[in-house]
Amino acid sequence: MNNPIKGDNITLSFLIVDDDQTNRLILETMLKRLGHLVNTACNGQEAVDSYAKNKQDMILMDVMMPVMDGYDACKIIKENNSDLFIPIIFITAITDDQSLSKCIECGGDDFLTKPFNNIILRAKINALARTSLLYKLINKKNEEMRAIHAQLQREHELAESIFSKISTPPATDGKSIEYLLSPQSISSGDILMYAEVNNHQYAMLGDFTGHGLSAAIGAIPTTDIFYKMAKQNAPIEQIARNISQKLNEVLPTGLYCAACIVDIDNNKGTIKIINAGVPDALILLNSDSDLIYFKSTNLPLGIIAGKSNTYDIYNYNIKEDCSLYIYSDGITEANNIDNKMLGQDKFEEMVLLSRKHGGFNSITKKMKEFRSSDEQNDDITLAKIDIKVGTYSDINPSDSTNWEEELHINNEAIKSDQAIDITIDKIKEHIDSKNLPIENNIFTIVSELLSNEIDHSILAMDSSIKEGNDGFHAYKEERSKKIAEINDQFIDLSIKVEDLGLTRMLTLLLRSSGTTNYPDIDNITVNDDKPHGRGLHLLKKLCESFSINKNNKTISLIYKW
Amino acid sequence: MVEKNLYLCITTLNNLRDATGEVFDEILKIYIDDATININLLRTASKENNFDQLIRLTHTLKGSSRNVGAIKTAELCESFEKSLKENPSCDLEMHINLIQSSNESSLPLLKKQFETKS
Numbered sequence: 001m002n003n004p005i006k007g008d009n010i011t012l013s014f015l016i017v018d019d020d021q022t023n024r025l026i027l028e029t030m031l032k033r034l035g036h037l038v039n040t041a042c043n044g045q046e047a048v049d050s051y052a053k054n055k056q057d058m059i060l061m062d063v064m065m066p067v068m069d070g071y072d073a074c075k076i077i078k079e080n081n082s083d084l085f086i087p088i089i090f091i092t093a094i095t096d097d098q099s100l101s102k103c104i105e106c107g108g109d110d111f112l113t114k115p116f117n118n119i120i121l122r123a124k125i126n127a128l129a130r131t132s133l134l135y136k137l138i139n140k141k142n143e144e145m146r147a148i149h150a151q152l153q154r155e156h157e158l159a160e161s162i163f164s165k166i167s168t169p170p171a172t173d174g175k176s177i178e179y180l181l182s183p184q185s186i187s188s189g190d191i192l193m194y195a196e197v198n199n200h201q202y203a204m205l206g207d208f209t210g211h212g213l214s215a216a217i218g219a220i221p222t223t224d225i226f227y228k229m230a231k232q233n234a235p236i237e238q239i240a241r242n243i244s245q246k247l248n249e250v251l252p253t254g255l256y257c258a259a260c261i262v263d264i265d266n267n268k269g270t271i272k273i274i275n276a277g278v279p280d281a282l283i284l285l286n287s288d289s290d291l292i293y294f295k296s297t298n299l300p301l302g303i304i305a306g307k308s309n310t311y312d313i314y315n316y317n318i319k320e321d322c323s324l325y326i327y328s329d330g331i332t333e334a335n336n337i338d339n340k341m342l343g344q345d346k347f348e349e350m351v352l353l354s355r356k357h358g359g360f361n362s363i364t365k366k367m368k369e370f371r372s373s374d375e376q377n378d379d380i381t382l383a384k385i386d387i388k389v390g391t392y393s394d395i396n397p398s399d400s401t402n403w404e405e406e407l408h409i410n411n412e413a414i415k416s417d418q419a420i421d422i423t424i425d426k427i428k429e430h431i432d433s434k435n436l437p438i439e440n441n442i443f444t445i446v447s448e449l450l451s452n453e454i455d456h457s458i459l460a461m462d463s464s465i466k467e468g469n470d471g472f473h474a475y476k477e478e479r480s481k482k483i484a485e486i487n488d489q490f491i492d493l494s495i496k497v498e499d500l501g502l503t504r505m506l507t508l509l510l511r512s513s514g515t516t517n518y519p520d521i522d523n524i525t526v527n528d529d530k531p532h533g534r535g536l537h538l539l540k541k542l543c544e545s546f547s548i549n550k551n552n553k554t555i556s557l558i559y560k561w
Numbered sequence: 562m563v564e565k566n567l568y569l570c571i572t573t574l575n576n577l578r579d580a581t582g583e584v585f586d587e588i589l590k591i592y593i594d595d596a597t598i599n600i601n602l603l604r605t606a607s608k609e610n611n612f613d614q615l616i617r618l619t620h621t622l623k624g625s626s627r628n629v630g631a632i633k634t635a636e637l638c639e640s641f642e643k644s645l646k647e648n649p650s651c652d653l654e655m656h657i658n659l660i661q662s663s664n665e666s667s668l669p670l671l672k673k674q675f676e677t678k679s
Contacts, residue, residue, distance in 0.1 A: 022592040022625040029581040029588070064620045093624035114627040115573050118580040 010129055013037040013054070017047040017073065018062040018091065023114075027060055027091070030118055034125075044068025048076050051086075058128060059088045060112070063103070071106045078107035085135035087128035091116070159216040166223040169194035169383075176201060178360040180367070182330075182380040189215040190328050190381040193223055195230040201264035202230040203385055204239075206257045206301075207278055207328040218257055218302070221246045226261075232413050235425040236261045237311045240274050240301060242418075244309060247302030256302035260326045264318075266390055271324065273314040276300050279332050279344065282325040283316065284351055291348055292316070324385045325351055330378035337372050346370075360384045404496040411489045414458065419450050423493060427506070441542055442506065445559055448535045449510060450491065453555070455479065457514025458489050489513045503560050505544075510555045568667040573630030574674055586675050592629045593668055596622060600661050607653040615653070616645050622660070631671065633663045 016027045019042050028038045039054055041047040045068040047061065059077070063070040074088050090103040090111040103111050110124050168181060169192055177194050189208040194201070204226050208215040222243050229239045240261055247257055258277030265272070273281055277300035283292040297312040327347075334342045354362045363382070407426060409419045423446050428439075455461040459482045465475045494509040540546045543557040563572045578585045599622045606614040623638035641656040 020621045020625045021595055022588060023628060025584065025588050025591060026577065026581060026628055029584040033580070033582065062624075064617055066617065093620065093627055114624045115577070115630065116580075116628060118576070 010133075011035055011037065012057040012125070012129060013039070015039050015041060015047060015050055015054070015056040015059045017041045017044065017059065017065070017070065019043055019065040020062075023062065023091070023116075026116055027121075030116065030121060034122060036125075044070060044073030044076075047073045048080075051077050052080070057087075057132060058125065059086065060091050061088055061108070063090060063092045063094060063099070071102060074103075074107045083139075085132055087132055089124060089128070163188065163191075163216045163219055166191070166219055168192060177203070177383060177385050179383040180364050180380065182376065184330070184376045184379045188379045188381075190330070190379040191215075191219050191223065192381055192383055193226050194383075194385075195227055197230050198233055199266040200230075200233060201262070201266065201385060201387075202226070202236075202239075203262040203264075203324075203326065203383065204259060205278060205326045205328060205381060205383060206259045207330075207379070207381070208257045209255045218247050218251050218255070221250060222257065222301075228412060229418075232410055232418075232422065233408070234413075234418070234422050236263045236272050236274050237313060237428075238418070238421055238425045240276065240298075240311050241309050241421075244301040244303070245305050248305035251302050256300040258296075258300040258328075262324065262326065262385070264324070264385065264387055266388075269318040269390060271314075271316040271318060271387070273316070274298060274311050275314070276311070279327060279329055282348065282351060284323045284325065284355060286321045286323075286355070288355075291351065318387055318389050320389050322387050322389075324387060325382070326385075327382040328379060330376065330380035331367070331382055333378055334367065334371055334380060335377055336370050342367075342370055402498050404494070407493040407495060409491040409493065411486060414454060414489055414491065415483055415486055417483070419454065419491060420447050423450065423495075427495060427497075441561070442559065445506075445508070445539060445542055445557065448539050449508060449555065449557065450493075452535045452539075453491060453510060453512050453514060454483075457512055458486065458491075459483060460515070500560075506559045506561075508555075508557050508559075511553060514553075566670075568631065568633040568663065569670050570630040570632045573627075573632075577629065578674075589629060589671055589674060592625055592631075593671060595625065596631075596634070596664050596668075600657065600664060603657050603660070607657055612645060612649055616642060619645065619660075629671070631664075631667045634660060634667055637663050 014031050014036055016024050016031075016038060017040070018024045018027070024040050024042075028040060031038050039050055039056060041050050043065040044061075047059065048068070050056075051059065059074075061070040061074055065073075070090060070092075074090075077086060077088070087109045088107065090108045091114070092099075092103070092111055093114045094100060095113070100111060109128060112121060112124060169177060169179065176196065179192055181188070181190065181192060183190070189210055191204075191206040191208070193204045193206075196202075204222075206219070206222055208218050225242050225246060226239060229242065240259070243257075243259070251257075256277075259274075260276070260278045260281050261274045262281070263272040264270075271283070273294045275281055275294050275296040276298035277296050280296070281294040283294075285292070294314045294316075332342055332344050332347050336342070350363045350366050354360065358365070363384075367380070367382075405426065407423060409422060413419050413422060424443060427442060427446065456463075459479060461475070461479055461482070463475075465478060466472055468474075489512070491510060491512040494507075496505075496507040498505045498507070536546075539557060542559065544560045546555075546557040548555050563570065577588070581588055599618050603615060603618050603622075606618060619638045619642045623635050623642060626632070626635035626638060637656070637660045641660065644651040644656065
């Protein structure tokens, strides 16, 4: 029986603490024959020092020793390593219950009496080893969980950092917009955007379902699209449609963005509002009068995809100085200390009172007083946009009889293939013919005009690529490549709609940065054998008049209905 | 069945031999040497009336004696330890003499164990 035996195939390191050499040698031999590693100590102080250095897996501790006894040594070792499980077995010749009880009270986990029994020793060691291993496994899992939590916390903070940068309006002179942003927790699900472009004031309030990463994911493309399209003076229907399309693509099912998008056109004195799922937008006139309401009449953004979505748009004519209020449901659903909601009526009361007493600050102050604590059950966002009445042109688009507009389609809009959509949306705001063939004709005219200009004048595409097998695919690929590389291109489109009594007339005058030679339109023919060359012919056929001035490189057409 | 005589528990000794193998002889030699030293230390402590030392040394000798099966010596140590705690004015010299006597009787029997093979 000379070979050491590894009990349960686990090699442990032991510290044997006994002032008697005989006892130390007996235990050391027994443990080594079981395949374990052994250090020894002669008293409690040596034991404390040895453990601090070597961190053995288990300790066998005598009680009565010089310098420091086993009780004190056990207490110290346990206290110094309170986050670890260190099995300590007292080895003792003591037999009275009180002394044995003291072994456990000072932190010992078991005791072994003398004479030492090899079988009992092995059984006790194995039992405590299993517990120790379990403890180590739990500690390891805890460490992993802490690391994952720390990682999530960092990602959360990153999302919040991104979100807070993009979800608040850029600095303005402070005169046009005042706002309150109060997130419920570290990261908010609300965003507020504002831009002043070519005498338009664009604003968008968004309330994403969820917070943190899910809101940040949606906020990034939303702010990107909003600011790009505002810069192009795009119609808000187009902005709403594009944002909704993008959110539908990126957000998980069940997540969306309730929103209110506003275009205050100070050139024409109109306010256009799309309310898609947020509380009523309000206009407060500076004179004594009731509030004007703009209720939600559209689905929140991101629920439905599709470039053919239509939106209900409010059109309001500015007749006097006023303020527009847009806000998230965190305002009306704010709770006070008794858990009662503020409600729409009370909020409107605050807005009305603010007209003569304290303005926007009075509303935020009253909100704070109502809540009376920092706890919130939702994100709170409120914006007030001041609108000054101006001098407007006689052609009032809300009249819908006569209207004209100069549309500048910039390089970005051409590059992102939005030129046709922008133009169609603009025209549809002012034409409501309720006649589908008329609408289809107008769509065809605008599409062909702009497609022709972009493809042939700006991109200089060769239509003959379309011929042959796979010709359209090749054409499309070539077009994608060219359009990605354009710089400083533009199309200026003058649009005029006139009411002639029994008929209405659409006049389009196009000028662009393109350079291609235009064909002689009087001699345009269609070759049925070729898959191209029909666009200009179609325009000629649909329009009352269609002409190309090669000298000043303009195309003009008239369509009547 | 536990095999013992007046001074030694042979069963304990055999179990120790099985558990420690080739180190058994060394263990017994260390015990024999340490027991003699401890008894001398007991006499010194007795002359000095150092009761803490007396109790500790007696306790230590009790434990090591039990481990090697020197049961008579272990019993006498236990008795002495109890007397020291309950009756400090007990006859120290008498107890120590008894322990020494038992040790001297046990030693030859223990030395014989070196020659005993399993």
